[in-house]
Amino acid sequence: MKSSRSVYILLSLVVAVATFLVTMLLMNISERKQEARQTYFPLANLTEDTVDPAEWGKNFPRQYDGYRRTVDTERTRYGGSEAFQKLDENPRLRRIFAGYAFSLDYREERGHAYSLQDQDETERTRMRPQPGSCIHCHGSVIPLYRKTGGGDVMKGFEIIGPLPFAEVREQVTHPISCVDCHNPETLAIRVTRPGFLNGIRALKKSQGIDDYDPNTMATRQEMRSFVCGQCHVEYYFAGDNKLVTYPWANGLKVEEIEAYYDEIGFSDWTHAETGAPLLKAQHPEFELWSQGIHARSGVACADCHMPYMREGALKVSDHHVRSPLLNIERACLTCHPFPATEMKARAEAxxxxxxxxxxxxxxxxxxxFDEVKAARAAGATDSQLAEALRLHRKAQFRADFINAENSMGFHAPQEAARILGEAIDYARQGQLAALRLRRRPPER
Ligand code: HEC
Ligand code: HEC
Ligand code: HEC
Ligand code: HEC
Ligand code: HEC
Structure with missing residues (x-):
């Protein structure tokens, strides 16, 4: 009898302790859920005109903290955030860009916080006249477009484009900011850049989809790349009103972009050494990424460049947008089960x-270049050199496409190698075409 009583007491104790623990756990979970739900207490009233990220920071301090860290300047082996002079690092570039503003000043890019300042400081705006279109991707410019267009962003975009850079620059106060990627009421990510909206519509049309609107038709995962594709893309200024245009009507591959430019007879400048009409490629991250295994596997820009971090029960996207190689634990190891040193080695290989x-x-x-110059010195005419110059254009656009792309091939390794292989082949074919003009035909 005595033993059954002690069993009873023991059992009650166990049940009591278990009940207590379960209650604590439930309380903890509910607390955490509460914490997760109350992501913010609205302190600032955010509107389409709130370009100042500090205002947004009142409601979303964690994201604002990350954003502010984009002032960091840490270098990686092939990238990072230190604005070193590429023309000194790689002296070939001065000849490659001979006759163009890029032979004056061409630096490694850095964080979003610098996007206006670096435009003010570059010799490309100080020594050469530039249009208002330059601001399209460098500042929180949409409110200015809206105001100038009398409520119509697209109209304002068209009016602002051809104005002198300095005049437009005065009216833009903040670099890339929250409102450029977020709807101020719903906080949903969205795309605002007119150049992107026109470009993606042209691309989708070529794929048989009419009237494409990414803000209503794209998936959330697509949007996590589209927000970056607003600016990290190849572009040119179309026509006299210098309209920022993304050359995507034939597709995103290098030869499809080249075909677009060839069809409209466009060139950015004439090379000072050979006289070839050339194209300058600009940061085609979105285009190269789209040809790689990560894009094919559904991995978005934000997955690597804005990975999630845990803060208590909160999942916060790291708004310190930077090189993922400075943040491998979060940027890569969520998907790849290897040590950080191994992932770094793979990327650097x-x-x-x-x-x-x-x-x-x-x-x-x-x-x-040397062979074309020698042929000219030996009396070759423009029309004799036409084939060599045609090949110069093709070769240089390809080499530049990979040089201007900021991942040093990582975003799509095999595609990058294919493009460089073609660049080498076209350049050597062009060299031979020029060489043939200097060589007498063999005796028969
Ligand atoms: C699978 C991960 C991954 C994805 C997806 C990805 N990137 Fe990257 N990105 C990298 C790595 C790795 C580098 C090389 C960084 C370095 O060399 O320091 C890089 C480099 C860059 C750089 C240069 C950074 C620097 O510090 O110099 C930019 C800009 C960039 N990516 C933009 C994009 C954009 C835009 C997209 C989407 C269209 C994208 N990336 C998609 C991993 C990724
Ligand atoms: C389509 C968007 C877009 C437009 C339009 C644009 N930029 Fe940029 N710019 C970028 C991006 C993205 C980067 C960072 C990647 C890079 O530097 O390759 C950048 C980087 C820069 C940098 C820093 C690195 C460097 O090249 O020295 C300067 C300076 C600059 N841009 C000047 C200009 C000027 C001047 C114009 C007008 C002729 C212009 N940008 C138009 C998107 C744009
Ligand atoms: C409104 C245009 C714009 C948008 C949108 C934009 N970028 Fe940028 N990004 C730039 C410009 C301009 C620079 C170069 C700033 C400079 O060098 O002064 C830059 C620089 C960078 C860098 C280099 C940072 C460093 O530390 O070297 C990375 C990485 C990057 N962007 C990735 C992204 C990703 C990922 C997205 C999307 C989540 C994105 N960007 C969205 C225009 C933009
Ligand atoms: C270059 C584009 C870009 C800029 C600029 C930007 N964000 Fe974001 N933001 C994103 C992306 C991408 C996500 C992830 C959204 C998703 O996956 O649905 C995000 C997510 C968020 C979220 C949701 C919670 C989270 O962390 O995932 C908040 C809140 C937020 N951002 C606030 C801000 C604030 C505040 C600023 C300005 C200080 C800002 N963002 C600037 C692209 C941007
Ligand atoms: C969201 C998931 C995800 C993230 C984040 C991610 N990867 Fe990947 N990665 C993949 C997938 C999926 C593949 C395709 C291979 C497969 O299906 O197994 C891949 C393939 C690769 C490959 C092989 C490429 C090739 O051409 O075969 C390398 C290298 C790689 N990743 C490096 C990285 C690095 C470095 C980072 C961080 C900067 C990173 N990945 C971030 C999912 C991811």
Whole structure:
């Protein structure tokens, strides 16, 4: 009898302790859920005109903290945030861009917080007249477009484009900011850049989809790349009103973009050494990424460049947008079950191979320049040199596409190698075409 009583007491105790623990757990969960739900207490009233990120920071301090860290300047092997002079690092570039503003000043890019300041400081705006269109991707400009267009953003965009850069610059106060990627009422991510909206519509049309609107038709995962594709893309200024235009009507591959430019007879400048009408490629991150295995697997820009971090029960996107190689634990290890050192080595192996091929392509271009100059000195005419100059244009656009793309091949390794292989081939073909003009035909 005695033993059954002690069993009873013991059992009651166990049940009591278990009940207590379960209650504590439930309380903790509910507290955490509460915490997760109350992501913010609205302190500032955000509108379409709130360009100041500090105002947004009152409601979303964690994201604002991350955003502010984009002032950091840490270098990686092939990238990072230190604005070193690329023309000194790689002297071939001065000849490659001979006759163009990029031979004056061309730096490694850095964080979003600098996007207006770096435009003010570059010799490309100080020594050369530039249009208001330059601001399209460098500042919180949409409210200005809206105001100028009398409520119509697209109209304002068209009016602002051809104005002098300095005049427009005075009216833009903040670099890339929260309102450029977020709807101030719902906080949903969205795309605002007119150049992107027109470009993606043209691309989708070429794929048989009419009237494409990313803000209503894209998936959330697509939007996590589209927000970046607003600016990290190849572009040119179309026509006299200098309209920022993304050349995507034939597709996103390098030869599809080239075909677009060839069809409209466009060139950015005439090369000072060879006289070839050339194209300058600009940061085609979105285009190259779209050809790679990560894009194909549904991995978005934000997955690597704005990975989630845990803060208590909160999942916060890291708004310190930067090189993922400075943040491998969060940027890569969520998907790849290897140590950070191994993932870094894999990325750098890709980049190193790409860098070596890129040097070969640039050396082949220089050899082409020398041969064209020698042919001219020997009396070759423009029309005789036409074939060599046509090949110069093709080779240089490809080498530049990979040089201007900021991942050093990582975003799509095989595509980058294919493009550089073609660049080397076209450059050497062009060199041979010029060489043939100097060589007498063999005796028969
Ligand atoms: C799978 C991960 C991944 C995805 C997805 C990805 N990137 Fe990257 N990105 C990288 C890595 C790795 C680098 C190389 C960084 C370095 O060399 O320091 C890089 C480099 C860059 C750089 C240069 C950074 C620097 O510090 O110099 C930019 C800009 C960039 N990516 C933009 C984009 C955009 C825009 C997209 C989407 C269209 C994208 N990335 C998609 C991993 C990724
Ligand atoms: C389509 C969007 C877009 C437009 C339009 C644009 N930029 Fe940029 N710019 C970028 C992006 C993205 C980067 C960072 C990537 C890079 O530097 O390759 C950048 C980087 C820069 C940098 C820093 C690195 C460097 O090249 O020295 C300068 C300076 C600059 N841009 C000047 C200009 C000027 C001048 C114009 C007008 C002729 C212009 N930008 C128009 C998107 C744009
Ligand atoms: C409104 C245009 C715009 C948008 C949108 C934009 N960027 Fe940028 N980004 C720039 C410009 C301009 C720079 C160069 C700033 C400079 O060098 O002064 C830059 C720089 C960068 C860098 C280099 C940072 C460093 O530390 O070197 C990375 C990485 C980057 N952007 C990734 C992204 C990703 C990922 C997205 C989307 C989540 C994105 N950007 C959205 C215009 C934009
Ligand atoms: C270059 C584009 C870009 C800019 C600029 C930007 N964000 Fe975001 N933001 C994103 C993306 C991408 C996400 C992830 C959204 C998703 O996956 O649905 C995000 C998510 C968020 C979220 C949701 C919670 C989270 O962390 O995932 C908040 C809140 C937020 N951002 C606030 C801000 C604030 C405040 C600023 C300005 C200080 C800002 N964002 C600037 C792209 C941006
Ligand atoms: C959201 C998930 C995700 C993230 C984040 C991610 N990856 Fe990947 N990665 C993948 C997938 C999926 C593949 C395709 C291979 C497969 O299906 O197994 C891949 C493939 C690769 C490959 C092989 C590429 C090739 O050409 O075969 C490398 C290298 C790689 N990732 C490196 C990285 C690095 C470095 C980072 C961080 C900067 C990173 N990944 C971030 C999902 C991811």
């Amino acid at each position: 890709i980049q190193q191979r790409n860098a070596k091929l890129l040097v070969r392509a640039e050396e082949a271009l220089i050899a082409l």
